[in-house]
Amino acid sequence: MNMSSLVRTGAGILMPFLLVFGFYIVLHGHLTPGGGFQGGAVIATAFVLLMVAYSYEIIWERISLEFLKNTETLGLMLFILTALIALVAGLAFFGNWLLGAGGLFGTPVSYGINPGDLNTGGVIPILNIAVGLDVLGAMSVIILTMLFAVRRDA
Amino acid sequence: MFANLPFITAGILIIIGIVTIVTQHNLIKMVMGLAVVEAGVNLMLVATGYREGGAAPIFTNAPSTEMVMPTAQAMALTNIVIGIATTALLLSFILIIFRKYGSADVRDMRRLKG
Amino acid sequence: MKKVLTWIFVAVFAASLLLCAAGLEFGAPAYRDMDDYMIAHGQEETGANNIVTAVVFDYRGFDTLGEATVLFTAVLGIGLVLRTLAMEDEEYEYE
Numbered sequence: 485m486n487m488s489s490l491v492r493t494g495a496g497i498l499m500p501f502l503l504v505f506g507f508y509i510v511l512h513g514h515l516t517p518g519g520g521f522q523g524g525a526v527i528a529t530a531f532v533l534l535m536v537a538y539s540y541e542i543i544w545e546r547i548s549l550e551f552l553k554n555t556e557t558l559g560l561m562l563f564i565l566t567a568l569i570a571l572v573a574g575l576a577f578f579g580n581w582l583l584g585a586g587g588l589f590g591t592p593v594s595y596g597i598n599p600g601d602l603n604t605g606g607v608i609p610i611l612n613i614a615v616g617l618d619v620l621g622a623m624s625v626i627i628l629t630m631l632f633a634v635r636r637d638a
Numbered sequence: 639m640f641a642n643l644p645f646i647t648a649g650i651l652i653i654i655g656i657v658t659i660v661t662q663h664n665l666i667k668m669v670m671g672l673a674v675v676e677a678g679v680n681l682m683l684v685a686t687g688y689r690e691g692g693a694a695p696i697f698t699n700a701p702s703t704e705m706v707m708p709t710a711q712a713m714a715l716t717n718i719v720i721g722i723a724t725t726a727l728l729l730s731f732i733l734i735i736f737r738k739y740g741s742a743d744v745r746d747m748r749r750l751k752g
Numbered sequence: 753m754k755k756v757l758t759w760i761f762v763a764v765f766a767a768s769l770l771l772c773a774a775g776l777e778f779g780a781p782a783y784r785d786m787d788d789y790m791i792a793h794g795q796e797e798t799g800a801n802n803i804v805t806a807v808v809f810d811y812r813g814f815d816t817l818g819e820a821t822v823l824f825t826a827v828l829g830i831g832l833v834l835r836t837l838a839m840e841d842e843e844y845e846y847e
Contacts (some may be wrong), residue, residue: 514800515698519808521719556827560820567813578813583799593799600698606799611809615820619719622823626726626830633733633834642778649773653766660758687787690779695791695803705803707787708794712807716819723826730830737837 486539495537502530510616514605520612524619531624540635549628556621563614566607582606644685651678665732665742669725676721683714 486492509516510523535543570579582590583606593604651674658671687710693701695708732742739747781787790811791803798806808816 514802514805515696516802517694517696517804519715519802519805521715556824560824563817563820567817578810578817580798580810593795593801595795597697597700597703598801600801604799604801608798608800608805608809611813611816612805615809615816618820619823622827623722625827629830629834630726630730630733633730633837642774642776644778645773645776646770649766649769653762653769656765657762660762685778686776687781688779689781689784697795697801697803703791705791707781707784708790708803708807709787709812711804712812712815715804715808716815719819720822723823727826727829727833730833734833734837 486542487537492537495533499530499533502533503527506530506620507616510612511609512602513612513616514608515600515602520615521619523612524616525623527616527620528623528627532627535627535631540631543628543631547628549625549632552621552624552628554621555617556625559614559617559619559621563611563618566610566614570607580606580608582610644681644688648678648682648685651675651681654678663744665735665744666729669728669732672728673721673725676717680714680717683710683717686710 506523506527508523509518509526510520513519513523531547534547567578570577570581573579573581575581582588585606589603589605589607589609591601591603593601655671655673655675655678658674659668662668662671687707689704689706692704692706695705695711735747736742741747790807794803794806795801798810800806800810
């Protein structure tokens with residue numbers, strides 16, 4: 485059952501802002517409060533907003549459960565792969581092999597209280613993105629599966 | 639009033655959740671009680687790591703270098719995610735039980751039929 | 753009889769919990785060596801300004817790996833449990 489057109493238009497306007505805010509939280513996880521889990525949960529609420537506004541049939545047509553499952557698996561595999569590359573680099577499992585090396589996320593961090601630079605943190609932003617993808621896929625799949633199971637009652 | 643009011647509040651929250659789990663017969667209300675227990679445990683964890691006059695352990699434009707304990711907050715983060723997973727699993731079990739028995743009351747599902 | 757036992761259990765549990773809570777000291781944690789080390793050396797060792805993220809993803813990376821595994825297993829369990837419910841309709845094709 486569709487909600488009124490006011491609710492649907494509002495959801496359509498708010499959805500991109502929710503996505504941008506969620507990805508901002510994920511990407512700035514090593515600088516500001518937040519991280520992969522929180523940002524992934526914020527992005528999953530965007531899907532919940534769509535599910536509240538639109539009917540079951542439209543959600544079933546537009547949102548692919550397979551895509552979200554693949555997103556979750558991709559996040560988990562990226563997480564484990566990033567941890568495994570540290571073994572190749574001669575560090576321990578989960579070692580920070582990008583720290584201070586220059587290039588991507590490799591700028592040496594200035595110690596003490598600083599305004600923050602996005603290009604620091606070594607391997608931590610990559611792990612943040614991986615966990616963000618994982619949580620985004622997992623929570624969306626949970627909520628969508630529960631919606632599909634109760635669709636006759638809802 | 640009390641110097642350790644956050645710990646007492648966490649204890650009261652856990653007691654409310656336990657009483658809800660023990661006395662209610664509706665499965666959804668029992669899951670709500672479990673969620674309240676989780677909230678109490680999270681409050682307990684964060685209150686354990688508080689240091690007098692400390693700021694959040696984030697160096698970006700921090701007001702001072704006197705900071706509260708980061709490990710307790712990381713444990714609270716872990717607890718939140720695992721709480722979400724267990725709550726979702728319990729609610730899907732309740733969906734199955736409701737579809738099978740037509741009720742979410744524990745007194746209606748005494749019969750252990752296959 | 754059962755109700756009396758329930759409330760006796762609740763009373764004992766509440767009394768012990770509140771007694772423990774009243775004995776704790778707020779604002780002055782006793783064992784602070786590990787957290788002081790993380791705050792002092794976290795930036796140079798992990799390169800992250802956010803020490804909580806440094807703890808979650810670097811110092812306790814295995815913990816986060818297990819956490820992601822728990823989330824994955826929960827999704828797997830929900831998919832398995834609700835699949836039977838969803839397959840009661842024949843026109844519904846899961847996957």
